[in-house]
Amino acid sequence: MTDSSALDPEDRKIVTLARSARARNGVPEGAAVRDETGRTYVAATVALDSLRLSALQTAVAMAVASGAKSLEAAAVVTEAESASDADRAAVRDLGGPETPVLVAGPDGTVRATVTAG
Numbered sequence: 001m002t003d004s005s006a007l008d009p010e011d012r013k014i015v016t017l018a019r020s021a022r023a024r025n026g027v028p029e030g031a032a033v034r035d036e037t038g039r040t041y042v043a044a045t046v047a048l049d050s051l052r053l054s055a056l057q058t059a060v061a062m063a064v065a066s067g068a069k070s071l072e073a074a075a076v077v078t079e080a081e082s083a084s085d086a087d088r089a090a091v092r093d094l095g096g097p098e099t100p101v102l103v104a105g106p107d108g109t110v111r112a113t114v115t116a117g
Contacts, residue, residue, distance in 0.1 A: 007110065010034060011102060014075040017042045019108045021055065022077045031055035031076045033091070035068035056087040056101075060094055071095030074116070075102040082112055092116035 007015070014032040017040060022030030027045040031054070034040050043058035053061070056076045063071065074091045076083055083091075083101045091099050097117040104110045 018075045018077040029055035029078045031059040033059045033074045036070040060090040
């Protein structure tokens with residue numbers, strides 16, 4: 001586990017935003033990403049009959065749709081132990097393999113930091 005209070009304030013912010021998205025929408029996951037300019041994009045799981053996206057995939061898509069050229073960091077709040085391969089691939093596509101992905105539990109405690117690699 002990572003002491004969330006030891007996180008960089010900007011990383012703590014995206015974890016908090018991801019947690020809020022999850023709670024507000026009552027979905028399995030919430031996510032947030034920060035682009036190269038410091039702008040943040042927040043999303044929740046999309047589960048429609050015709051479209052299924054994880055929260056992190058949705059946040060990356062929102063960043064791309066808003067003109068982001070790269071990502072500095074990503075965060076996902078989930079019950080899962082780690083970010084899925086598909087989530088890490090979406091982050092990697094925009095941010096590159098070294099982009100950190102913070103994985104936090106529903107209480108906001110960061111359990112792991114992995115790279116999009």
